Amino acid sequence: MKKSRANYTQQANEATPITNSVTGQHITMMQYDQLVKEDPYAYHLIPNYDEYGQPSAYTMRQATAEEHETHRFRDRDPAKQPKVGQIIAPFVMTGLDDKLYRSSDLLGKVVVLSFLISLEKSFWSNQQADDFANVLKPYKSNSGLVVLGVLNSEQAKAPEQTNGNALPFVPVPNAYGFHNKYHITAVPTFIVIDKTGKVVSNLQGVGSYEKLKQILETTMR
Structure with a gap:
């Protein structure tokens, strides 16, 4: 399913856990915002859904070349x-x-x-x-x-x-x-x-x- 960065940052806040998929380290929303300040589509937050179907945490990954060009992200993996x-x-x-x-x-x-x-x-x-x-x-x-x-x-x-x-x-x-x-x-x-x-x-x-x-x-x- 395609989703823009804006949809995710509206749901996430400073208390929401975010993990960098490359380093495995936790980052804050402020640090994420700094990373995408120059290029809003360079990175993407993937929600991790709990048993209620609500995002309980996020994983940050770098956008693919296609996603960066189209500004659309695909999170669902068959x-x-x-x-x-x-x-x-x-x-x-x-x-x-x-x-x-x-x-x-x-x-x-x-x-x-x-x-x-x-x-x-x-x-x-x-x-x-x-x-x-x-x-x-x-x-x-x-x-x-x-x-x-x-x-x-x-x-x-x-x-x-x-x-x-x-x-x-x-x-x-x-x-x-x-x-x-x-x-x-x-x-x-x-x-x-x-x-x-x-x-x-x-x-x-x-x-x-x-x-x-x-x-x-x-x-x-």
């Missing part, structure tokens, strides 16, 4: 996405239902993290809603399945306002940080987590519903 067989990095998400979804509390349940852009019609179509609902239909009344819609957007509409249909997941609005934390590079992305907290699949694209159906049939047993 190689750092959740991998099958690994325990999911801890998360605490707040749903639009005002409930707190903590990964450690969800052990014993199968969890589907559905990474989406928005619930606006241009991003979440009736066909997508129907396809997803059909995948989840066999488990509609199964309390052992938790499905979260992790939205990249700032706001989320209430379910009854979304294309006139009930949503097949609990929306988690304002979740841009979680998209960054898990290095999501395509939407939709479906990350399925088994009852032990391990990732069992990382599916990407609108054509993933059939594969998701097969994964759930196995994982929900």
